[in-house]
Amino acid sequence: MKRLLILAAVGCMLTACKHVEYITVPEHHTDTLIVTKHQRDSVWLHDSIQIREKGDTLLIEKWHTKYIEKQVHDTCYQSRTDSIPVPYPVTEYVEKQLTRWQRMKMEMGVAFMGVLGLLGVFGIWKLKKKLL
Numbered sequence: 001m002k003r004l005l006i007l008a009a010v011g012c013m014l015t016a017c018k019h020v021e022y023i024t025v026p027e028h029h030t031d032t033l034i035v036t037k038h039q040r041d042s043v044w045l046h047d048s049i050q051i052r053e054k055g056d057t058l059l060i061e062k063w064h065t066k067y068i069e070k071q072v073h074d075t076c077y078q079s080r081t082d083s084i085p086v087p088y089p090v091t092e093y094v095e096k097q098l099t100r101w102q103r104m105k106m107e108m109g110v111a112f113m114g115v116l117g118l119l120g121v122f123g124i125w126k127l128k129k130k131l132l
Contacts, residue, residue: 039072
């Protein structure tokens with residue numbers, strides 16, 4: 001009897017069906033490019049005469065050189081998308097009806113789980129009776 005129950009349980013487990021259907025969704029890829037540009041600009045200004053007034057004194061300076069340095073740091077982000085994302089519409093979901101064999105297997109599984117539950121309750125009751 002035990003062998004028959006084990007064979008029936010294994011047979012039910014092996015005949016279970018599972019069907020996975022994959023839906024392909026269009027992909028899009030975005031590529032971001034960071035461009036950093038450093039620019040250095042320096043200027044030498046030469047002036048042969050510079051006249052300054054300090055109080056009542058007139059200061060004349062010849063061959064004055066002025067150095068100006070300017071450094072520019074520029075970062076530019078450029079983004080490019082390879083393809084345009086298109087939402088995939090799912091219009092309806094149709095559930096397939098179970099066959100008679102599948103319904104019978106489900107009912108047998110419910111009955112089997114009920115019997116196992118009753119056996120568990122009976123076993124706990126017997127164990128409790130032995131311990132007390």
